[in-house]
Structure formats: C-alpha cells, structure tokens
Amino acid sequence: MVLTQRFDILVIGGGPAGMAAAVRAAECGARVGVVDDNPKLGGQIWRGEPDQQGSNQDGKSEAAQWADRFRRSGAAMLCGIRVFHQPQEGILLAEGTDDLVELRYGKLVLATGARERFLPFPGWTLPNVMGAGGLQAMVKSGLPIRGKRVVVAGTGPLLLAVAAYLRKHGADIPMICEQASWSSLAAFAVSLAGQPRKLMQALQLKRELAGIPFIPSSWPVAAYGLRTLEKVTLALPSRTETIPCDYLACGFHLVPNLELPLLLGCQVDNGYVTVDEFQRTNLPQIFCAGEPTGIGGLELALVGGQIAGLAAANQTSTAQGLFRQQKKARRFAQALDRTFQLRPELQALPQPETIVCRCEDVPYSHLRPHGSWRAAKLQSRCGMGPCQGRICGPATQFLMNWNPDSVRPPVFPARVESLATIAESSEQVCSQAMGGER
Numbered sequence: 001m002v003l004t005q006r007f008d009i010l011v012i013g014g015g016p017a018g019m020a021a022a023v024r025a026a027e028c029g030a031r032v033g034v035v036d037d038n039p040k041l042g043g044q045i046w047r048g049e050p051d052q053q054g055s056n057q058d059g060k061s062e063a064a065q066w067a068d069r070f071r072r073s074g075a076a077m078l079c080g081i082r083v084f085h086q087p088q089e090g091i092l093l094a095e096g097t098d099d100l101v102e103l104r105y106g107k108l109v110l111a112t113g114a115r116e117r118f119l120p121f122p123g124w125t126l127p128n129v130m131g132a133g134g135l136q137a138m139v140k141s142g143l144p145i146r147g148k149r150v151v152v153a154g155t156g157p158l159l160l161a162v163a164a165y166l167r168k169h170g171a172d173i174p175m176i177c178e179q180a181s182w183s184s185l186a187a188f189a190v191s192l193a194g195q196p197r198k199l200m201q202a203l204q205l206k207r208e209l210a211g212i213p214f215i216p217s218s219w220p221v222a223a224y225g226l227r228t229l230e231k232v233t234l235a236l237p238s239r240t241e242t243i244p245c246d247y248l249a250c251g252f253h254l255v256p257n258l259e260l261p262l263l264l265g266c267q268v269d270n271g272y273v274t275v276d277e278f279q280r281t282n283l284p285q286i287f288c289a290g291e292p293t294g295i296g297g298l299e300l301a302l303v304g305g306q307i308a309g310l311a312a313a314n315q316t317s318t319a320q321g322l323f324r325q326q327k328k329a330r331r332f333a334q335a336l337d338r339t340f341q342l343r344p345e346l347q348a349l350p351q352p353e354t355i356v357c358r359c360e361d362v363p364y365s366h367l368r369p370h371g372s373w374r375a376a377k378l379q380s381r382c383g384m385g386p387c388q389g390r391i392c393g394p395a396t397q398f399l400m401n402w403n404p405d406s407v408r409p410p411v412f413p414a415r416v417e418s419l420a421t422i423a424e425s426s427e428q429v430c431s432q433a434m435g436g437e438r
C-alpha cells in the first residue's frame with residue numbers, strides 16, 4: 001500500500017540537526033514532517049531517549065529541552081521509515097515495516113548524519129570487534145558490559161566519549177589507543193581555548209577516564225580469537241603489545257552519510273555537502289545540516305539545523321542571529337578534521353587475505369589489481385552487498401584513493417514489492433503521457 005504525506009518542509013533525519021530544523025520551521029507556522037529510520041527521534045547521540053538524558057557533559061539536558069520543544073512545535077514525526085528513492089523532483093519514497101510512503105515536499109532539509117569509519121586489519125571481522133559507537137549503542141540497548149575488558153582504539157573524540165560511557169557501566173578499559181600524534185592533539189587542545197563549553201567537556205572526560213592509559217600514535221594491527229575475539233595486538237609508539245580482551249571498540253572517526261544528498265544532486269566538495277551560511281545547497285529548495293556538512297559534533301548539528309529550518313521557513317533575518325555560533329562550530333569541525341586525519345601508516349594495515357568488503361567476502365588481494373572503485377565493484381563485487389559500500393567504500397577511499405563515482409537508487413536496500421510498485425506507477429505515468437497507448 002502507498003501512503004502519501006505532504007509537507008511544506010520535509011526533514012530527513014531526526015537527530016539533533018533534523019530536530020532543530022523541524023522545531024524552528026514548525027514554530028514559524030510551516031507544516032513540517034521529520035522522517036527517521038529509527039523507531040524514535042534523537043539520532044546517534046540521543047538515541048531515541050532525549051527525555052531520559054540527565055544533565056551532563058554531552059549536553060543531554062539540552063536533549064530533553066529539544067524533545068519537549070519538538071512536541072510543542074506541531075511538527076509531525078514519521079519514525080521507522082527510510083528514504084531510498086526520488087522518483088521525481090519534490091517527491092521522495094520511503095519504506096516502513098509494511099508500507100511504501102510517498103513524501104511530497106515544498107522544501108527539503110537533509111540531516112542524514114554520519115557513520116563510523118572502519119579500516120580493515122587482520123581479525124577485524126571477528127565477533128566482538130565492534131565500532132566504538134556501535135558497541136555503545138548496543139550497551140544502551142541492553143548488552144551487558146559490566147566486568148568486560150574492552151580495548152578502545154582508532155581515532156576521534158568519540159573514542160573518549162565511548163570509553164567514559166562503558167567505564168560508567170562497569171567495563172574495564174585497559175587502554176585507549178589514538179592514532180593521532182601528541183603534537184596534533186596538543187594543537188587541538190589549544191584550539192579549544194576560545195570554547196569554554198568544549199574545555200569543560202574535555203575536563204570532565206579527563207576526570208571520568210582517570211587512570212586509563214591514553215596512548216597517542218598507537219593503533220590496532222591484529223585481532224585474534226578462535227570463535228570470538230580473545231586478544232588484540234596494538235602498535236604502540238616504541239613497541240607492539242598484545243592484550244587479552246572481550247571487546248575491541250574500534251572506529252576511525254566519522255564519515256558523513258552523503259548517499260541521499262548525492263542522489264538528489266547536491267554538490268559535494270572535500271567530502272561534505274556544500275552549503276552557504278543559510279545551509280542552502282546548490283539546489284534551490286534543498287537545505288542540508290549536521291554531519292553531512294561537516295563532522296562537528298552536537299553544536300554544529302544544532303546551530304546548522306536551526307538555521308536550515310528558519311531559512312526554509314523564509315525567516316532569514318532570525319537565522320542571521322545564529323551566524324556567529326555557526327562560524328565557531330564550523331571552525332571546530334575543521335579542527336577535528338585536521339587533528340584526526342588518518343596517518344599513512346594505516347594504509348599498511350590490511351594483509352592480502354584480510355577481508356575488506358565484509359558483505360561480499362572480498363579480500364584485499366582481490367582489490368589491489370583494480371584501478372578504481374567502479375572496476376573493483378564490477379570484477380570483485382566489492383561494495384555490492386547489503387551495506388552498499390557504506391563500510392568498504394570509505395575504507396578503499398583511504399587505502400587506494402578510490403572515489404565512489406555514482407550513487408544510484410535505491411540508496412538503501414528496498415523490498416521487491418516497493419520496487420515493483422515504483423515500476424508500475426512509472427509505467428502508468430508513461431502510458432498516460434502517451435495518451436493511454438502502450
């Protein structure tokens with residue numbers, strides 16, 4: 001069955017950026033809808049529990065305030081559906097558990113967030129080697145972690161947030177390995193000088209992680225175990241060390257979810273959707289906010305979302321009042337990119353037999369002969385499994401300098417029934433256009 005919904009302003013993504021955009025636009029009187037594929041709003045950081053977050057360093061009291069404001073704004077919440085196709089301008093198709101949903105919009109705000117970047121190394125596909133944010137999400141959903149030994153490794157501030165969270169829930173963290181060097185971390189710390197809130201957050205994390213060795217210029221080189229992870233070998237600045245553990249929480253910073261913006265034709269430069277100060281993309285009716293415009297954390301998501309929502313509702317002068325905050329948040333995003341860029345040594349992590357595309361079981365040795373992402377896809381099936389290159393795409397981009405050259409619908413795997421309905425309706429459109437003749 002196809003359900004049709006119409007909105008003046010449609011927001012894709014119900015994380016902080018999407019919630020902020022929806023609230024500000026709906027408060028201006030626009031008919032607003034927010035779509036998210038999770039069962040509740042909140043995105044990665046609030047994870048569907050904005051109301052239950054106490055006030056602490058993650059701005060979580062802010063979460064409850066935004067949830068409350070969202071409820072009062074009158075914006076419609078369409079959770080549990082995922083946008084996968086744009087059959088024509090102004091219309092998006094999304095799938096729910098049972099239905100196909102047609103979403104018609106006047107203006108669109110893309111707030112599709114980011115995901116963790118994974119790099120392949122021997123043993124990275126063993127059970128219990130997990131993304132740092134992924135493990136945190138599983139613990140939030142009930143995975144028992146008390147008493148478990150968790151090595152945290154990779155790069156980016158998420159590692160610290162996750163380590164603090166896991167420790168608070170009873171995990172034993174023997175070590176945090178950060179691939180960035182002391183000198184780039186020191187430069188990053190200096191850049192926080194003008195940002196008292198960030199400094200407070202950093203100090204709180206330092207307190208929460210007291211006693212856990214934090215080792216810059218270090219990274220995992222191999223994970224071992226018979227059926228599940230048993231130990232991990234880490235390259236430390238002056239030696240390698242093998243540590244027994246139950247989990248390896250490992251992520252190499254974040255990559256923006258650009259599939260939908262690219263499908264719609266948004267311009268992307270240096271890995272992010274290009275937006276002006278009103279968060280407008282190159283397409284007149286489409287705005288973008290949050291992580292697809294820069295990996296900048298909660299502040300960038302909230303301020304960019306608010307500006308996008310206001311600008312989409314034609315309240316540009318109110319939006320201008322947020323420009324200073326936006327500039328500061330964008331500077332922070334640039335500092336994150338500089339500090340946590342991947343060091344070239346990590347390109348040597350995979351061995352010939354290391355699986356790179358875990359959906360299609362493609363080892364590194366099968367990829368090396370190819371000169372491009374497209375050639376590798378055609379000849380090895382790399383990137384053609386259910387995740388559609390979301391994991392191996394960014395990895396091969398770093399390892400081989402390949403660029404995914406095109407995005408095609410459906411941007412997420414869709415049910416055959418949905419694809420058949422699309423095919424049927426485009427046949428009808430064709431036959432109507434041809435005066436009923438076939």
Ligand SMILES: Cc1cc2nc3c(=O)[nH]c(=O)nc-3n(C[C@H](O)[C@H](O)[C@H](O)COP(=O)(O)OP(=O)(O)OC[C@H]3O[C@@H](n4cnc5c(N)ncnc54)[C@H](O)[C@@H]3O)c2cc1C
Nearest residue numbers: 013015016017036037043044082083113133290291297298
């Ligand atoms: C796994 C993970 C864990 C994180 N944990 C923390 C943390 O503990 N602390 C912290 O400070 N920061 C954390 N972050 C960073 C945090 O996500 C950002 O700082 C910021 O909050 C991002 O907000 P956003 O609204 O841009 O994106 P998100 O919060 O990612 O929201 C985007 C939403 O859009 C939805 N979406 C995307 N595409 C579609 C589609 N086609 N159809 C329907 N819905 C769609 C996604 O499911 C998601 O809910 C985490 C990031 C990740 C990837």
